[in-house]
Amino acid sequence: MSQYQPPIADIAFALEHVVGYPDIAALPGFEHADLDTAVELLEQCGEFMAEAVAPLNRQGDVQGSRLLADGSVVTPDGFKEAYAQYADAGWGSVPLPEEFGGGGFPRTIGVAIQELMTSANMAFSLCPLLTQGAIEALLHYGSDELKARYLPKMVSGEWTGTMNLTEPQAGSDVGALTTRAVPNADGSYAITGQKIFITYGDHDMAGQIVHLVLARTPGAPEGTRGISCFIVPKFAVNDDGSLGARNAVETVSLEHKMGIHASPTCVLQYENATGYLIGEENKGMRIMFVMMNSARLGVGVQGLSLAERAYQQSLEYAQQRVQGQAIGATGGGSAIIEFPDVRRMLLTQRAGIAALRYLMLLDAKYVDLSMKAPDAAGRARAEEIVGLLTPICKSFGTDMGNELTSLALQVHGGMGFIEETGAAQHVRDVRIAAIYEGTNGIQAADLVGRKLGVRGGASVLEFLATMREIDTELAAAGSGFEGIREELGRQFTALEQATHWMLKTGLADPNAVLSGSTPYLRMWGLCTSAWMLARAAVAAAGTGDAELAREQLVLARFYAGQVLPQCAGLLGAATAGSGDLFALDAAGLAGTARKVRR
Structure with missing residues (x-):
């Protein structure tokens, strides 16, 4: 079982270049939480979690x-x-108000701390x-x-x-x-x-x-x-x-x-x-929703965190496990990391983890803006975006946590099924995250039932338009970005089609909308995560760090080519309506209505 290595460099890159943390640190009340101070704090926190908690x-x-x-x-x-x-x-007090003894740091830094602690x-x-x-x-x-x-x-x-x-x-x-x-x-x-x-x-x-x-x-x-x-x-x-x-x-x-x-x-x-x-x-439900909305982003972070911990272990195992001989290899056996399908599993984990991290931190940034933006309109718009992103982060984050920890176990082969390796624990631990704090089905119902209709659908459509603005940046980024740009365009169109269908159908047939809500939320998760990876690739290209730029481009390109296309495939399920779901009664679902025919 590998030791946990806090991914501070990845988190620092996300904060500085992908989600725009310096803008948050510039808000009134956060002057003490500049980027350098925040990263230094996270380094110390990561060290504590790795040594004392993990x-x-x-x-x-x-x-x-x-x-x-x-x-x-x-x-x-x-x-x-x-x-x-x-x-x-004082790690728990970092993002809490100074008035009561907290550190007064932004929620964005609190989410980063939570990732480190949960991975540990x-x-x-x-x-x-x-x-x-x-x-x-x-x-x-x-x-x-x-x-x-x-x-x-x-x-x-x-x-x-x-x-x-x-x-x-x-x-x-x-x-x-x-x-x-x-x-x-x-x-x-x-x-x-x-x-x-x-x-x-x-x-x-x-x-x-x-x-x-x-x-x-x-x-x-x-x-x-x-x-x-x-x-x-x-x-x-x-x-x-x-x-x-x-x-x-x-x-x-x-x-x-x-x-x-x-x-x-x-x-x-x-x-x-x-x-x-x-x-x-x-007024208890109003109060409890404050707790639940806070926890829902936190639960999404659990999907990210367990995926990170499981990935670290599967990567180490893939480098050490010698089995068979890779194509083109000479001499003795090859480490399984040299086989294409193992590479596919590892890269799916790596890209998915990066996408989730960017998405969670983006949601946290808008939480900060919803409370600290200098103008009322900015706070209101940020609150709308939090309302949209939170069910996506909770549901897509935990679904991906299940999928990526399962891939990490698969990399171990038969040893992943053996408890002593520790790979199974990550799969078992993360499974609850899709269930508690509102099941992922409830998150999907919240998305289509409450968030989609904000301002008659204008809020969601404005966010879609914001995502489409990446097209200009990708076009200007040069060679290597063409495939990302084309695939994002296709999938944004599919998501937009599903969104217009949902808005048109919702009032007349809410059951039809609810029936497609889970695949529809998945479409949102795929598009927002791929969009964030594309943003990261563009940002990395401008840092002057050639290795970082190459790595982020590969992650974005891989995700766009091998994960994102699932989105358009879900369009039919999202818009299929409720007819077939209710075509069979309980007896029909159980099969008891069938008779033996001779």
Whole structure:
């Protein structure tokens, strides 16, 4: 199993030349976060993740978290100590507000840090990811009193946070939840109910856990309109900030999962636990969406991160594994990296990882612009683009994470199927990413149901027009870029055709649009990722670094020639409508309607 090597040079190139990070650093409040400072910080962070966090990845997978007889949860050996080092170093606080002890860096740098941490150890990274989401919800909707009481220690990492949505009968249909919140005389609420799939719902890495819990107050409307959001701490917080009595929340069990074994996924039972309302009653979904939108980009980064870690391992294996003799080779056997199909798998991984990194950082850049752009119009447009890119990053990023980690395992051949090599862990760990924080099918429904119709479709069409502007740059870039230019043009046209069909069909037949939403989102993922690779190739050609320019051109050309053409092939599926999907009833799908004919 290879040691994790933080790809700082690749991230630095992406920041400086592909996504335009210097423009973000020039915004008010980010003056201290210039490119050189940010890259130096990332180098230090990468070193920490490689040395302190990555070595625990395999051990955590084998050992897993455990629920003890006394109801407490213990993480694998070394996790508690590594988390203490992580919090002491302040890595989690880097992109958070200085007002509460954070570093005040842009979200773009926070996403880069998250990539490094998740590649090092995905199970470990989930605790800070959920904490950051809880922090952002409190920043947006918490009262001054709640912010002062909880945020400083959450930002420092001394306390961690969770998101409590799901119940046994209420998964994707959050509106079906039944957890109750009854007002107490002192203004607090008594929270009663059961929550499942709670990541780091209990653990031993921090002294306090701050649960954000969705529940219903008496007389609340049915469905999502009647949901409120509450802080329910594991321990009461005294007026002086010290921890008091244990709250009435217990871990009933831990889930036995396919992957991320070191991350405790808890079933939590609340029995008249003391909670505090965030914002207003019946506005809980609005608050929780702040957490979820933050986490959805973070989950997309998980696809990138696991693909990077798996690729590093498969590349090392391909260089070391001698098997057979490549065409033209003389003497002994050849390393499998010399065989064309292995090269195809490796280059597919390398190009896909670069494309995902550029796409994730681009989304993060627009998150920063949506909050810090100097004019209201700029902030509004950036927010629209974030709305478009986030479901693409989450869904396409995690689908590619599944595909690329599977390719990395395939490079290992039979040894990839053997747990001791570690290749299988990456496949198992990344599989959840396409499911949680809104399944990828829900992301596709969000794209066509909410984002596509913004300003009557003008928002999406404007972004498509922006992508088409790369044609001029590619035409001016000279020899070697012609194939990229031609293929991008073809695929942008296919995406535009699908988009116009979606806009035309949506109001009259929403079922037809939803039926094609997943292939349609995939078309967007393919086009945006290929567009970013093309941007990178053009940018690299202007750096004066011949080796970098050659490498980026090869990646963009390979992706345009061998991956991007899938887009046009999905046009039929995206626009096929819902007829065949509902042509068979349940019996027909099961095959029970068929009779034996003689």
